[in-house]
Amino acid sequence: xxxxxxxxATAAAVLLLSACGTAPDAQSAAVRPAAPRDPATVDAVRAPxxxxxxxxxxxxxxxxxxxxxxxxxxxxxALVPQGWTLSVYARLKAPRLAAWAPDGTLLxxxxxxxxxxxxxxxxxxxxxxxxxxxxxxxxxxxxxLFLAQSNRVDAxxxxxxxxxxxxxxxxxxxxxxxxxxxxxxxxxxxxxAIGQDGAVxxxxxxxxxxxxxxxxxxxPRASILRVPPGGGPTQPFAVGVRNGTGLAVAPDGAVWxxxxxxxxxxxxxxxPYGSATGSSLGQVIPDYVxxxxxxxxxxLTQGRNLGWPYCNPDPDVNPGVKGTAFDxxxxxxxxxxxxxxxxxxxxxxxxxxxxxxxxxxxxPLGLSFTTTALPAPYARGALVGVHGSWNASPPRAPEVxxxxxxxxxxxxxxxxxxxxxxxxxxxxxxxxxAVQGPDRAIYITDDQAGAIYRLVPPAA
Numbered sequence: 001x002x003x004x005x006x007x008x009a010t011a012a013a014v015l016l017l018s019a020c021g022t023a024p025d026a027q028s029a030a031v032r033p034a035a036p037r038d039p040a041t042v043d044a045v046r047a048p049x050x051x052x053x054x055x056x057x058x059x060x061x062x063x064x065x066x067x068x069x070x071x072x073x074x075x076x077x078a079l080v081p082q083g084w085t086l087s088v089y090a091r092l093k094a095p096r097l098a099a100w101a102p103d104g105t106l107l108x109x110x111x112x113x114x115x116x117x118x119x120x121x122x123x124x125x126x127x128x129x130x131x132x133x134x135x136x137x138x139x140x141x142x143x144x145l146f147l148a149q150s151n152r153v154d155a156x157x158x159x160x161x162x163x164x165x166x167x168x169x170x171x172x173x174x175x176x177x178x179x180x181x182x183x184x185x186x187x188x189x190x191x192x193a194i195g196q197d198g199a200v201x202x203x204x205x206x207x208x209x210x211x212x213x214x215x216x217x218x219x220p221r222a223s224i225l226r227v228p229p230g231g232g233p234t235q236p237f238a239v240g241v242r243n244g245t246g247l248a249v250a251p252d253g254a255v256w257x258x259x260x261x262x263x264x265x266x267x268x269x270x271x272p273y274g275s276a277t278g279s280s281l282g283q284v285i286p287d288y289v290x291x292x293x294x295x296x297x298x299x300l301t302q303g304r305n306l307g308w309p310y311c312n313p314d315p316d317v318n319p320g321v322k323g324t325a326f327d328x329x330x331x332x333x334x335x336x337x338x339x340x341x342x343x344x345x346x347x348x349x350x351x352x353x354x355x356x357x358x359x360x361x362x363x364p365l366g367l368s369f370t371t372t373a374l375p376a377p378y379a380r381g382a383l384v385g386v387h388g389s390w391n392a393s394p395p396r397a398p399e400v401x402x403x404x405x406x407x408x409x410x411x412x413x414x415x416x417x418x419x420x421x422x423x424x425x426x427x428x429x430x431x432x433x434a435v436q437g438p439d440r441a442i443y444i445t446d447d448q449a450g451a452i453y454r455l456v457p458p459a460a
Contacts, residue, residue, distance in 0.1 A: 056080055056418060061453070062087035064123065071428040071449050079419035081375070083458040086417065090123040090452040095445040097191065097366050097433050098452075099138035099145075101158055104438055107145070108445060108452065109135045111189055116147065118161060119452060128163055129156075133175075137191035137203070137247065146200065148190035150175040153202055169200055170234045174207075174221055181207060191247040193255060198229035201255050205243035209262050210309040210339055215239065222308055224257060224300060238300040242308040246367030246384060250299070252408050258364035258384055259296040262309060263391060265289055267320070268337040274322035282337050287322065290392040291315065294331050294357035295364055297384070297403065297410060304352075307333050310340035311348035313357055328357045329412060356403060356410045361389035362396050366433020369405065372440055375457050378416065381405040383434040383442065388421065397421040398430040400444055400455075417444065417455060 056079035063072045067088050078086050094112040101107050106119040111134040118128040129135070129147070137148035145158040152171040156163035176185040187205025194200055206214045206222035214221035219234060224244055226237035238244075238257070246258025266282050267273055273280035273288060293312035298304075307313065311333040318324040319334060333348035340346055358364055366385040373379050381404040388398035399418040404411035420429040429449040434442050442455040 056415060057082050058419065059084070059086055064088060067091050067123075067451075069450075072451070076428055077419055078417055079415070080417055080455065081378075081457075083375075085456045087454050087456075088451050089443060089454040090119045090125055091450055092117055092119075092125050092452070093450045094447045095432065095450070095452060096189075096447060097136055097138055098435050098443060098445050099140055100435065100437060101140065101145070102143060103161065105161065106435075106437070106443055106452070107138055109138055109147075111136050111150075116163070123452075126161075128161070134188055136189040137193075139192050139194045141194040141198065146192050146194060148192040148202060150188040150190060151177065153190070153192055153200065169227055170202060170225070173202070173204060173219070174217065180217075184208070187243045187245075187260075189245065191245055193247045193249050195229075195249055195255060196253040200227040201225070201237060201247060201249075202227070202234075203241070203244040203247045203257065205245070205260075206308070209264070210336075212309055212339065224255070237302060238304045238306065240306040240308045240310075242306075245365045246297075248367040248369055248382070250369055250382075250408075251380070251405065254408070255300045256367060256382070256410075257296070257298055257300055258358075258367045259298065259306065259308075260363055260365075261293045261295050261312070261360070262336075263289070263361070265292050265312060266337040268312075268334050269320035271320065273320065282341075286393075289360070290389075290396075291326065291360045293334075293360060294328060294354075295360065295362045296354040297356040297358065297364065297367075297382075298354040299409070305346075306354065307346070307348065307351055310336050310346035311351055312336055313354050315357065315359070326359070328359065330355060331357050356412070358384070358386065358401065358413055359396055361392055363387035363389060364401075365431075366435075366445070368433065368435045370436045372436065374402075374440075377404070377414070378402050378457075379404055382410055383416070383436070384413075385431040385433040385444070387430050387432065388427065394423075394425045395421065395427075398427060400431050400434045400442070416442070417453075 058077045061076045095108045098108045108117045114132040116129040118126050134150035139146045145156040151173045153169040154166040157165045175188045186208050191203040202225045220236050223236045224238040225234050243260040244257035267280045270281045294315040313331040314334040315326040315331045316324045330353040332353045333351045335348045364384045368383050384401040386399045389396040398420045400416045402414045402416040421427045429446045432445045432447050434444045444453040
């Protein structure tokens with residue numbers, strides 16, 4: 001389906017914005033060079049609570065008067081680093097992604113009711129924009145507010161608490177109303193980021209779990225699209241990105257995405273899994289599905305392929321072995337048994353391993369980079385809202401994760417805020433996004449609790 005384009009040059013004027021191959025039939029994968037991890041570490045990764053809960057301490061959330069509707073009608077505790085505090089900053093139904101406006105107020109998208117809300121310093125919530133089509137991604141370039149709806153991206157002029165004069169950047173993006181999709185579109189929400197050179201990046205999720213037709217669609221779904229600086233045609237920047245809801249620009253200008261990967265993966269090795277007798281090849285095994293595939297946190301370059309739906313990032317130190325340790329840093333790809341059983345669709349060995357990843361079905365949503373250093377061991381890095389799994393028992397827990405930024409890449413996942421889920425799997429909250437504010441605090445949206453939290457580190 002063609003996408004009608006408008007030029008960024010027009011927007012700038014208004015806004016004054018300055019491989020295919022064949023592999024053997026039997027899946028073969030080299031044992032990873034990493035040494036096996038301590039069993040306690042493996043157990044912690046699989047546990048339904050925060051991954052490094054031992055480094056965190058429980059704190060009771062501070063709830064201002066008038067904000068104590070459920071789930072804060074009873075005291076709630078979260079896990080945070082020693083000396084940090086957590087409070088409810090604002091209440092609003094189903095907040096999603098967030099961005100700081102030039103005037104120091106927090107803008108939050110609410111796709112459920114078609115609004116963008118403006119949250120003032122005292123937690124008061126007003127409506128900035130309404131009547132929108134599932135607004136989600138928000139990004140600023142100077143005074144320009146770029147807003148992604150399910151079928152378009154527009155640039156608004158933001159001034160004195162108003163957003164006016166929308167200029168289309170890309171329209172006709174696929175959503176449930178696209179004629180060729182017949183109302184079937186699982187990942188309608190779009191995200192947006194603005195590169196340091198002024199290029200606009202737009203995440204377009206897949207139609208479904210393994211909808212291979214997305215790769216040949218126009219524009220391609222399961223991709224990150226790019227509108228070049230100064231305008232021009234919308235082109236795919238990265239492909240094979242099942243649902244790159246998290247989209248952000250790193251301090252060095254590289255574009256990163258956090259990806260929700262596929263579900264119900266078939267066991268891809270021609271051998272027994274665990275205590276099974278006979279080959280488990282092609283079976284959907286809940287114990288295997290729970291941890292596979294890894295959820296990519298990847299640096300994007302022009303033309304990069306993140307593998308979906310033919311190749312899956314595999315965190316197993318010993319691939320396909322039940323109970324093996326996991327290594328989420330630079331996991332290699334294993335071919336998908338359901339869509340690419342012989343490797344004829346895509347030679348997975350040709351794909352560069354993703355730089356970093358999270359456990360299977362973590363559901364990373366919002367992605368941002370800190371603007372000032374946080375206390376050790378967090379320093380500078382990336383913040384990821386982890387929504388938690390829906391299809392595992394026990395569920396993978398929601399949290400706010402932190403990844404240290406160094407030498408142009410990201411370190412291992414650390415839990416910054418946990419405790420939203422009990423050992424039984426019951427949850428009282430699910431973070432979506434976390435962004436650092438001008439006051440150095442971290443602001444966290446939670447669409448289940450209907451809240452925005454303020455996480456404050458100790459004084460420097």
